[in-house]
Amino acid sequence: MEEDSKPSRDAQRKLNPKMKEVVRAEVLKLLDVGIIYPISYSKWVSPVQVVPKKSGITVVKNEKNELVPT
Template sequence: MNTTILDMVKIEVTKLLAVGIIYPISDSHWVSLVQVVPKKYGMTVMRNQHDELVPMRIQNSWQATRKDHFPLPFVDQILEKLARKSHYYFLDGFFGYMKIYIAPEDQHKTTFICPFGTFAYTHMPFDLCNTPSTFQRCMTSIFLDLL
């Protein structure tokens, strides 16, 4: 990694450690390498070595993560509902994902490695296989009477 990207990784890891979203882990069978992918407006996203969103892992020909097929709403459906409302509020889903805790017995499955150590998530990051479905399920249950 070049020094600019290395600095970005260090800043992100330090920030996530400080707020308790990740923690150092000594060993795990579930480790992904990270890559920093530059995004528009200076935002960066960590990816693994295959440019994947750390979705599904295969072990002994069995999928370790079962895909949650919770129905996600289409943008046109949401916009149609918003058109009839006098007020609306936008929630930032990227940081909203991190409000959902990962069960302690499953945290080791989110392990990633970088030049600054090996870490696992305590909160759900945006790039896991079922993050969108899990988040949508939570939002639907919270706002069901408003939908």
């Protein structure tokens, strides 16, 4: 990182409810295994970017309230 770069703090873009739940589940999973960790404040913040897979598979909740690919 260069000394003269300025911090960037962008707001999160709105996600549809299904994608929001998928992102939430993934973040919780990454927190549980220790890949990511919470911080109270950072000057550098980027919004989550959701990119659909090329296969066109999406994730939805089934009757047991589990997230499953369709």
